[in-house]
Amino acid sequence: MAMRPFAGTQTITGSVQPVFGTAVTAAVTPPPDQFSGNLTPGSNETQCNLTVTSTKGFLPGDRISVGPTAGFVPGLVTPANIPDQGLVKSITSATVMVVQGLKNSHAATGEWCVLNEDAGNVHIRPVVTAAAVYIGDASTVSSSDKSLLDILPINSAAGTAPAYVFDAEAIGLSQPFQTSAFWMIGTANDTVLARFTQI
Numbered sequence: 001m002a003m004r005p006f007a008g009t010q011t012i013t014g015s016v017q018p019v020f021g022t023a024v025t026a027a028v029t030p031p032p033d034q035f036s037g038n039l040t041p042g043s044n045e046t047q048c049n050l051t052v053t054s055t056k057g058f059l060p061g062d063r064i065s066v067g068p069t070a071g072f073v074p075g076l077v078t079p080a081n082i083p084d085q086g087l088v089k090s091i092t093s094a095t096v097m098v099v100q101g102l103k104n105s106h107a108a109t110g111e112w113c114v115l116n117e118d119a120g121n122v123h124i125r126p127v128v129t130a131a132a133v134y135i136g137d138a139s140t141v142s143s144s145d146k147s148l149l150d151i152l153p154i155n156s157a158a159g160t161a162p163a164y165v166f167d168a169e170a171i172g173l174s175q176p177f178q179t180s181a182f183w184m185i186g187t188a189n190d191t192v193l194a195r196f197t198q199i
Contacts, residue, residue, distance in 0.1 A: 014188030
């Protein structure tokens with residue numbers, strides 16, 4: 001088993017955000033296959049530069065999902081919002097990664113690049129939180145949303161042991177979780193630490 005951190009200590013924005021992801025910050029359109037002239041099934045998967053807030057936490061070989069906030073709501077995703085799937089080929093800077101396999105154009109705002117890896121355990125701990133942090137399995141998570149999985153309590157000082165951490169554990173050697181299914185919302189500038197394990 002391997003334990004993986006994601007981006008170190010993360011700062012909460014005050015709006016819903018993926019636990020294992022980052023915002024897309026520049027529009028991108030993947031180039032078509034040079035032989036078929038399109039990106040339909042059977043075409044070669046092309047590569048493009050994806051610009052995001054931060055590439056921290058992503059590694060070459062990682063599977064990612066890229067799409068609008070509405071694309072990360074299980075059971076309510078419309079065909080137009082289904083997240084695009086890709087593979088990180090390389091990290092070229094603190095804000096740019098080369099991605100292979102995207103099929104659709106993506107906007108500079110309102111879209112996310114979310115790690116989409118299998119996980120056997122997901123662990124989220126408050127570092128410094130002035131208010132509760134709500135953890136859910138959809139981008140609609142809030143204190144009253146049906147996607148709410150858990151609530152991280154206030155942890156008022158850095159370096160102190162939190163009273164509680166979120167710990168989703170698999171049974172046996174299974175990997176039942178997808179990292180793209182973990183979302184959070186809390187108070188702006190509060191901080192959390194997230195990690196996951198893989199077999």
